[in-house]
Amino acid sequence: NAGVTQTPKFQVLKTGQSMTLQCAQDMNHEYMSWYRQDPGMGLRLIHYSVGAGITDQGEVPNGYNVSRSTTEDFPLRLLSAAPSQTSVYFCASTDRDRDNSPLHFGNGTRLTVT
């Protein structure tokens, strides 16, 4: 049981390049989320999903796309990277919307856009 796995751990992009941040969980969680964390700030919600085929926008969705074709995977796509997207990205998952089911986080992808 690996929990939430994110790949890659580090990535450097040039402005305008595209890439996909991968996230997979093996806990059969229905809910998955993407956050970004900038220095000295808390985590901000980008997109989230309550199940396969269902996604919704969070607090800072612009510049990012997501899809949820399976329960296990929730990739985050940057279509045209910008320096403002330099950040650490965390994927998280949880069971149904209930108590005693806190978010489980991956260890993040550190992205630098030059």
Next chain:
Amino acid sequence: GESVGLHLPTLSVQEGDNSIINCAYSNSASDYFIWYKQESGKGPQFIIDIRSNMDKRQGQRVTVLLNKTVKHLSLQIAATQPGDSAVYFCADPAFSGGYNKLIFGAGTRLAVHP
């Protein structure tokens, strides 16, 4: 303004001392709170939670106190160890609208000195 926030950005303690990290909330309807710990280079990790029908909940070396009158909760760490050095976040699922889209403040950084 942020309605789930922490009073101090940084807390420095001596190894062996007790640590107290505070958090205020504004939603009177909030009935469940979660504390997370984030070590350097890692994703946030669940520590302990508390429901509003409790004033206190204890874990291993950690205690969370909830004061509903003043909408305040605190995380107490007994006999603080170097491994407790991290950023601590409190989260309120009712405020953010769900367990999978938690809102986190900037957190409190706990620095443990030998």
